[in-house]
Amino acid sequence: MQPALWPEHESKRSEQYKPLPSVWDGEDAELIERMLTFYPRERPRRILDATVNGGRFWRGTKRNIVGLDIARLHRPSVVGDNTQMPFADRCFEVVVYDPPHVPNQGEDKQKDFHTRFGLGQRSQKENGYSFSHLYPPFVREAYRVLKPEGILLCKITDYIHDHQYQWAHVDLIQAATGAGFRACDCIIKIRKGPIIDPKWKVAHHSRRQHCYWLVFRKSDKCE
Numbered sequence: 103m104q105p106a107l108w109p110e111h112e113s114k115r116s117e118q119y120k121p122l123p124s125v126w127d128g129e130d131a132e133l134i135e136r137m138l139t140f141y142p143r144e145r146p147r148r149i150l151d152a153t154v155n156g157g158r159f160w161r162g163t164k165r166n167i168v169g170l171d172i173a174r175l176h177r178p179s180v181v182g183d184n185t186q187m188p189f190a191d192r193c194f195e196v197v198v199y200d201p202p203h204v205p206n207q208g209e210d211k212q213k214d215f216h217t218r219f220g221l222g223q224r225s226q227k228e229n230g231y232s233f234s235h236l237y238p239p240f241v242r243e244a245y246r247v248l249k250p251e252g253i254l255l256c257k258i259t260d261y262i263h264d265h266q267y268q269w270a271h272v273d274l275i276q277a278a279t280g281a282g283f284r285a286c287d288c289i290i291k292i293r294k295g296p297i298i299d300p301k302w303k304v305a306h307h308s309r310r311q312h313c314y315w316l317v318f319r320k321s322d323k324c325e
């Protein structure tokens with residue numbers, strides 16, 4: 103059997119190798135660029151941002167990105183629903199996902215969660231005030247549109263609502279592995295400040311000062 107990489111390729115790869123830290127205290131755009139050179143086995147040419155909003159992830163990039171968003175006001179390259187994507191099977195090498203993560207705005211009107219975080223609709227009581235029910239239909243579509251060995255990069259934030267911890271990152275891992283993805287990596291991203299509901303005077307849980315970047319591969323193996 104041939105080795106996965108010939109020796110000269112292996113040594114070229116180790117010369118170019120730059121480790122990626124598991125805790126990131128910088129901008130998303132910079133981290134995404136690092137991840138795009140770190141995880142894909144070949145340079146990705148077709149990249150989909152499935153929740154592109156204002157495109158903050160791609161500031162300064164020279165890459166050609168297809169930006170999908172359900173809200174026309176953000177002027178994405180494609181207006182559409184990421185749970186029913188208007189794309190052919192196996193046409194992207196990378197899909198990026200940053201779903202709405204604050205189920206209800208609460209009292210803090212200073213921050214425009216509605217526009218920036220896509221809170222077009224509130225999460226209802228029957229969904230446990232979370233957005234986890236959106237993950238299974240999304241990951242099925244992400245799996246369909248990714249090429250074999252394709253990468254799914256998800257920014258995901260756990261959240262406390264009504265004194266309940268919402269395990270968004272666990273729900274997403276379960277949904278993605280259930281759809282056939284392999285869960286390959288997890289990076290903790292430090293937030294500038296915690297999300298605080300101004301109604302909370304005393305809260306008996308830690309303040310969320312981080313979120314996660316989860317890395318999945320449409321493959322049997324990660325490495």
Ligand SMILES: C[S@@+](CC[C@H](N)C(=O)[O-])C[C@H]1O[C@@H](n2cnc3c(N)ncnc32)[C@H](O)[C@@H]1O
Nearest residue numbers: 153155156157158171172173183184200219220
């Ligand atoms: C947290 S924002 C993304 C922010 C973006 N990553 C950025 O940094 O600019 C989430 C976005 O997902 C969009 N969205 C929500 N549900 C969607 C769906 N089913 N299909 C496509 N986009 C959706 C919202 O309109 C919103 O713009």
